[in-house]
Amino acid sequence: MKKLTFIMAASLLLLGQAFSQIKKADKMSMKEQTDHYTFSLSDKVSRQKVTFKNRYGIILTGDLYLPKNRGSESLAALAIGGPFGAVKEQASGLYANTMAERGFVTLAFDPSYTGESGGEPRNVASPDINTEDFSAAVDFLGLQSFVDRNRIGIIGICGWAGMALNAAAVDKRIKAVATTSMYDMSRVMAKGYYDKLTIEQRTTMLEQMGLQRWKDAEKGTSAPGPRILPEKLEGNEPQFVVDYFNYYRTPRGFHPNSPNSNGSWTATNALSFMNMPLLTYIKEIAPRPVLLIAGEKAHSRYFSEDAYKAAAEPKELMIIPNASHVDLYDRVNIISFDKLTAFFNEHLSQANGKVVANAAIGN
Structure with a gap:
């Protein structure tokens, strides 16, 4: 029971499902916020800010990355989202930057209600709307003259991996989908880590949120939960919380627009x-291919393994030795960009469209 209580406490800390007020975040100017990236732009790539609407009319903001030596041929393209509670200046942007180096047009975007994208209230997530965000990104990419709309894939990182799989199941324009450090957010919120949430605990959480809705309705605003990550570590946190802290709360990965860095969910x-449940129709991604990548030591590894079992062929599961969940956010010497490049080169290739993207750069 003590172990279960600890797991639940860690889950609630990470997902922000309690009801205390958030402290005010450090103030930065809008220019400082939007100019701050947690990685360096490749000299082989150009980046430009773009906006586009999703099906619900929410204006999304993204960064479009283009290979400088792309020539006149239309290229394969990738829409990239995640992690859950992150923004485009963090891991998704790094992935977009690196895959653009390798010859793909890439789009890293802020999900609805997060970062520079629109939507009210702020810092809320939705399995439906955030799945739609991927399809809206596909809309945008398919309208660009330099993109072959028959060769569009997506990459989902962490919690947006589940949304990416859900989007690929429903949106047949998506020709291939890859995930890294996958979380099934619907599963972890509904059942807790390792499905340890009891029906009594689930009922209590739902009752508390129902009461909170009355309070929100009365005030006319959505109350925030606690900070997703603490101001400082106390020394008794589980390792995965330490790993998150060492990314989001340090110069390595901090961004003021990121809920994980200095904010909370509602x-x-x-x-x-x-x-x-996000993965209800995962089998319907087939015959389009699925690649799931996870760290050997990641606390989230079981999500990728279970998704692999549930998916239909063609599918691949890659476990990276000694890697943790957060390692696959930004450790470029650990992230298998070679595998991602080979996967999308094969499945967004000449057989499915036109020219194969270059794979000239190693890890």
Whole structure:
């Protein structure tokens, strides 16, 4: 029971499902916020800010990365989202930058209600709307003259990996999907880590969020939960929380727009995830290919392994030795960009469209 309580406490800390008020974040100018990236732009790539609407009319903001030596041929393209609670200046942007080096047009975007994208209230997530965000990114890419709309794939990182798989199942324009450090956010919110949440605990959480809705309705605003990550470590946190802290709360990965760096989700954020399983139709991605990449030592590894079992062929599961969950956010010597490049080169190739993207750069 003590172990279960600890797991639940860690889950609630990470997902922001309690009901205390958030402290004010450090103030930065808008220019400082939007100019701050946690990685360096490749000299082989150009980057430009773009906006586009999703099906619900929410204006999304993204960074479009283009290979400088792309020539006149239309190219394969990738839409990239995640991790859960991150913004485009963090891991998704690094992935976009690196894959653009390798010859792909790439788009890293802020999800609805997060970062520079629109939507009110702020810092809320939705299994439906955030799945739609991937399709909106595909809309945008397919309208670009330099993109072959028959060769568009997506990459989902962490919690946006589950949304990416859900998007690929419903959006047949997506020709290939890859995930890294996958989380199934609907599963973890509905059942807890390792499915340890009891029906009694689940009921209590839902009752608390129901009461919170009355308070929100009365005030006319959505109350935030606690900070997703603490101001400082106390020394008794589980290793995965330490890993998150060492990315989001240090210069390595901090960004002021990221809820994980200095914010919180709304107190009722889990509601729709607890009632709408993301991977219900994962088999319907086939015959389009799925690649799932996870770290050997990642606390989240089981999500990728279970998704692999549930998916239909063609599918691949890659376990990276000695890697943790957060290692696959930004450790470029550990992330298998060679594998991602080979996967998308094969499945967004001449057989499916036109020219194969270059794979000239190693890890």
